[in-house]
Amino acid sequence: MRQNPARRTALLDAAIEVLAREGSRGLTLRAVDKEAAVPTGTASNYFADRADLLAQVMGRTRERLTPDPAELAGTMTAEPSHELVRTLMLQLVERMRRDRSSHLAMLELRLEATRRPELHTELTRFLSAELDANTDFHLGRGLPGDRTGVILLYLAMLGLIVDDLTVPELLAPHRLDALIDALVTRLLPRKTA
Known part of the structure; x- marks a missing residue:
């Protein structure tokens, strides 16, 4: 090699x-x-x-889609809040749109994994590590929500991204920032005193 x-x-x-x-x-x-x-x-x-x-390819997509460390550090100077989570989700969508090919490639890998057990095992390990890292980042930074809420946000954003990639006309009548705001607010309820 x-x-x-x-x-x-x-x-x-x-x-x-x-x-x-x-x-x-x-x-x-x-x-x-x-x-x-x-x-x-x-x-x-x-x-x-x-x-x-x-x-x-899985590893390379992670490299391509990982936020720029300096940009992320700048974003994370804000106080942990729903607004910060909303900003992070909007930045995620922008990264997806800038590197559409990486997201489409990952969708293809997901489909291929349904037919190839060895790829299914590798993809499951890869995506589990990604979900755990993202959840740990969210909770470790004191952002709103609990583990279940963060996982639900992940699932909702995945659906939003898939639709935006594959049938953008579906979401065109809706303001994306308003949809993300509703996701964050509803899935990560504010703590009550």
Whole structure:
């Protein structure tokens, strides 16, 4: 296996684009080579097989979708509140819109995992770790809500993002910021004294 990190990243980015555009069936090592504009056979020097490629695509999507640390640090200077959670959710949607391909690739991986038990196991582990990390971040920062509310917010935002990615006309008549505000308010009730 080759060890050039920049080339590996370029191949993974190409795989994400192919997966988002062509779907799981279109993702081959040859298609990755073509998308990355590298000689045929290059991807096979970096990935043992398609399963290895799919597993590494998951990690790369995490890198691409993780908030910029400086931007997040700036956002987190605000007091923990519903307004801060609302801001974080709006930033999540903006990241999704800026990198639509990564989200579509993850949707394709979810679908592929229903047909491939080994990918299902890996994706379950990956998404469980993501959910745990996001929940721990939320609760650890003293943001409103309990563990169940945060998980419900995750599920609601996932649905909102899927609709925004796949049938944006469905949500077009609604103000996205108002929908997110309602989600945060209803799913993370204010503490009563």
